[in-house]
Amino acid sequence: MHPIIKLVSQRLALGFLLLFGASALIFGLTEALPGDAAQAVLGQSATPEALANLREEMGLNRPAMTRYFEWLGGIVQGDLGQSLTNKLDIAESIGKRLGNTLFLACVAAIVSVPLAIFLGLLAVRYRNRWPDKLISGITLTTVSIPEFLIGYVVIYYVSVKLGWFSSLAMINDSMSFGQKLYAIALPAFVLTLVVLAQMMRMTRAAILNLMQSAYIETAELKGLSTFQVIARHAFPNAISPIVNVVMLNLAYLVVGVVVVEVVFVYPGMGQYLVDAVTKRDVPVVLACGVVFAAVYIGLNMVADIVSILANPRLRHPK
Amino acid sequence: MSDTLLKVRDLKIGATVYPPGEKPHDIEIVHGVSFDLAPGKVLGLIGESGAGKSTIGLASMAYGRGGVEITGGEVWVNGRDIMKSSVGDVRNLRGGEVTYVSQSAAASFNPAKKIMDQVVEAAVEHKKFSRKEAEARARELFAKLGLPDPDNIGDRYPHQVSGGQLQRCMTALALCPEPDLVVFDEPTTALDVTTQIDVLMAIKEAIAATGVAALYITHDLAVVAQVSDDIMVLRMGNTVEYGNTDQIINNPQEEYTQALVSVRSIEHEEKQPSPDPVLSVDGITARYKGLNFDVLHNVNVELHPGQTLAVVGESGSGKSTLARVITGLLPPRDGEITFAGRKLSSDLKGRSREDLRELQMIYQMADVAMNPRQTVGTIIGRPLEFYFNLRGSEKRKRIVELLDEIELGEKYMDRYPAELSGGQKQRVCIARSLAAKPKMIICDEVTSALDPLVADGILKLLLDLQKIEDVAYLFITHDLATVRAISDSIAVMYQGRVVRYGPKSQVLSPPFDDYTDLLLSSVPEMHLGWLEEVVAHRKMESAGN
The missing domain is CATH 3.40.50.300 (P-loop containing nucleotide triphosphate hydrolases)
Incomplete structure (x- = not known):
């Protein structure tokens, strides 16, 4: 078998194993919380009899292991269960909100990834001169300020003072694509600022590291321009570390948007999760946890696989 | 133009x-x-x-x-x-x-x-x-x-x-x-x-x-x-x-x-083998974990007390693997090693402190074989504490003796490796291995990273120390000039096998096997037109075949 196929299938298997472990962890943690779904539904003033009845009805008296595998079985078949608060099918609610979150994350990624790599290349080209220092300074500043603060500052100046954008990033199905883009411009901007620094600095560091290589000297001694050397000779070898940090940030865009979504009241996964936690809607929390875990593990798996594919020694064995 | x-x-x-x-x-x-x-x-x-x-x-x-x-x-x-x-x-x-x-x-x-x-x-x-x-x-x-x-x-x-x-x-x-x-x-x-x-x-x-x-x-x-x-x-x-x-x-x-x-003109008279070898390697076959082929095939060599066995070969010949087997870093699949009359455990863990003391090693890269944050005195003093429990002035006296033996002297005691030249670093490594009073030292390409004149100095030092300390060397190298300069017997290795083995005079005299002939004739000689002569000679031979 080609070593690539072997390595990739190993990564896939490992990914599924990890996801399985994550689901057990999430289930276990919500089990460990005080109170259960019956308590949550009936509230603090419920009588012990009513609680016992509801527990019987919801099957909460059965051992945790049985319930876990039932729950897991449901997930495998795409059934995430029902919300406790509004009795709606969770899969359906999540589907729409995940779509919104992914839309926001994609827009932020489409802006930030090429920008970060370009800025990283630029910083290498003008290393230790003012463009490098300026880029590093600005990106480090933006990454150091908490995103909710950036969010509110942006809202205050851009929507309140200037009135260019709405402070609420509400979108719905009746809006056109352009209208949607306009609506999410501010949260996408904030997310871009948050993820830009790490990707840019990693690109810079990865390429600078490679610039010490003997083959970069060879390229310089061929009389290539600095930018040709970086783009043709350093960048292809930097793909693997760059892809890793890009994927980590993409995962952050999906999983870590909670705060930004809340600030801009955006109807995405983050809002949904925060709502569910306040209402102690355990099945929804569980479902969101699994979806987040799946996205995180999935993207990192992609990064791993791209790294494998980017390695010429594995792609073209002797 | x-x-x-x-x-x-x-x-x-x-x-x-x-x-x-x-x-x-x-x-x-x-x-x-x-x-x-x-x-x-x-x-x-x-x-x-x-x-x-x-x-x-x-x-x-x-x-x-x-x-x-x-x-x-x-x-x-x-x-x-x-x-x-x-x-x-x-x-x-x-x-x-x-x-x-x-x-x-x-x-x-x-x-x-x-x-x-x-x-x-x-x-x-x-x-x-x-x-x-x-x-x-x-x-x-x-x-x-x-x-x-x-x-x-x-x-x-x-x-x-x-x-x-x-x-x-x-x-x-x-x-x-x-x-x-x-x-x-x-x-x-x-x-x-x-x-x-x-x-x-x-x-x-x-x-x-x-x-x-x-x-x-x-x-x-x-x-x-x-x-x-x-x-x-x-x-x-x-x-x-x-x-x-x-x-x-x-x-x-x-x-x-x-x-x-005139570099590499050290002359060294071959010594006669004694009846009791200090090291005998019998039928060693070894492979690395995860590989499905052997890197050493049935290797048999002997080293006599106070003498030098040169193991010579090109990259991939298995010479360094042999050193790993002898030191116990790589347990062999088959065969055994007898050292100073006793059978050595194939695994490092099974060896006594005495085994470890009597069998020392010097490496190619002297810089990375020393802790850069320790002084020369600490580096040489460590085996003195570890094996002989020497402390204080006793230890100091012995360190100075060793520094004199490697021709550096007491003033080097408080220096750090970074303050030494490549040749001096290798000398310190030699002193460290001698500090254990070993019966045998494995020298793994110890002169390969050094300039020719410096390497010559190290070889001379090793020969002098051999006379004083009566220590045996297993000398691993790819360089035939070094082999000529230092060895008493030679094992030529090729693809994990010893293809030629015996006293120096015999190994380096015709008739040769094909590989040894190729190896010997490939060593550049200091006269004009050597390259053309060799190439012409080889062309003639292959035409003859």
Whole structure:
């Protein structure tokens, strides 16, 4: 078998194993919380009899292991269960909100990834001169300020003072694509600022590291321009570390948007999760946890696989 | 084209150094070197490390490695002063008029790109040829340089060809844009000696066929004697001697050049084997975890007390693996090792402290074999504490004794490894192993990373210490000159097998087996025309077969 196929299938298997472990962890943690779904539904003033009845009805008296595998079985078949608060099918609610979150994350990624790599290349080209220092300074500043603060500052100046954008990033199905883009411009901007620094600095560091290589000297001694050397000779070898940090940030865009979504009241996964936690809607929390875990593990798996594919020694064995 | 292709006048090169705890300051590493190179001629630049030979070579391309700068003098290429050239002109010079072949082609080829893309890049970039013409020329060069499958080898990635082949590809890369001058920077140093001879011949023929001029940089006078018209001997940034090859080799004027020419002339009388060997290796077969083939096949050798067994072979022959088996780092699959009359546990964990003490090891890379944060005294003192429980003045006295034995003396006791030269570091490593009062020391390529004169000093020291301490050496090396200088018996290894074994006089005398013959005849000899003689001889033999 080609070593690539072997390595990739190993990564896939490992990914599924990890996801399985994550689901057990999430289930276990919500089990460990005080109170259960019956308590949550009936509230603090419920009588012990009513609680016992509801527990019987919801099957909460059965051992945790049985319930876990039932729950897991449901997930495998795409059934995430029902919300406790509004009795709606969770899969359906999540589907729409995940779509919104992914839309926001994609827009932020489409802006930030090429920008970060370009800025990283630029910083290498003008290393230790003012463009490098300026880029590093600005990106480090933006990454150091908490995103909710950036969010509110942006809202205050851009929507309140200037009135260019709405402070609420509400979108719905009746809006056109352009209208949607306009609506999410501010949260996408904030997310871009948050993820830009790490990707840019990693690109810079990865390429600078490679610039010490003997083959970069060879390229310089061929009389290539600095930018040709970086783009043709350093960048292809930097793909693997760059892809890793890009994927980590993409995962952050999906999983870590909670705060930004809340600030801009955006109807995405983050809002949904925060709502569910306040209402102690355990099945929804569980479902969101699994979806987040799946996205995180999935993207990192992609990064791993791209790294494998980017390695010429594995792609073209002797 | 002018009569002189490369004219260097009073070249001074400097660099800024950042010593820890001191202010950064400028130092001069080349102090006014002058030479001329006519079109189609080859000038050999020779010297030990730190002589400034690579720095001078790169200066002819207006290039300085890591903050190195030309601080004075003139460099003229094709009648232009390249120090006064514009950035664009310098770019046209590099890769167009002057090209470069580095020591390690394996590191100098971009691992992510096909060989062909890299070989033609400069020619296409400088518009010397169209991509198609350049590729045709590259294939022609591949064939000329004796590469297998010249039509398709360019489609491979660097890791898919061998080290010797890659070095030839690098030569093709340098010749592809039809430059006027090629800088060869130690192009065969990293190769095995049997590979070196082929690459050397390929380079020499390619130079002759294309009429290109060359600067040939190396530390090996015997190699440079085969390819160059003139030789410049450099030492610490100064010209020691500059003349034509015949004069430098056969009639050197300066003392330093004479030392270089006569290097490796240590004579060592072979000792007679005693009845009881200190080490006997019986039927060792070993493989590494995860590999499905053996790297050692039924190896049998013996080492007698106070004598030296040289294990010689090229990379991949299994000589270092044998050392790992003897030290217990790699338990063998079969066979056993008897040391000082007792059977050694195959696993390191099963060995007693006495086993460990009596069997010491010295490594190739002295720098990384010592803790950079410990002083020489601490490094040598450690085995004294560990094996003999020496403390205080007793320990100090013994450390001073050892420092005297390695000809360094007490004043080195409080120095750190970073303050020592390469040869001094290796001496400290020798003292550390002697501190354990071993019966036997495994020396793994201990002189390979050193300049020839320094290496000679280390070999002499090891021979002297052997007389005083009556210690046996298992001496692992790829260098046959070292083998001649130090050994009493020799084991020649090839592909995990001992192909020839016996007392030195017997192993180095005909009739030879094929491999030993190839190995012995590949060692460069310090006389003009050696390369042609060997190659002609081999051609005749293969025609005879």
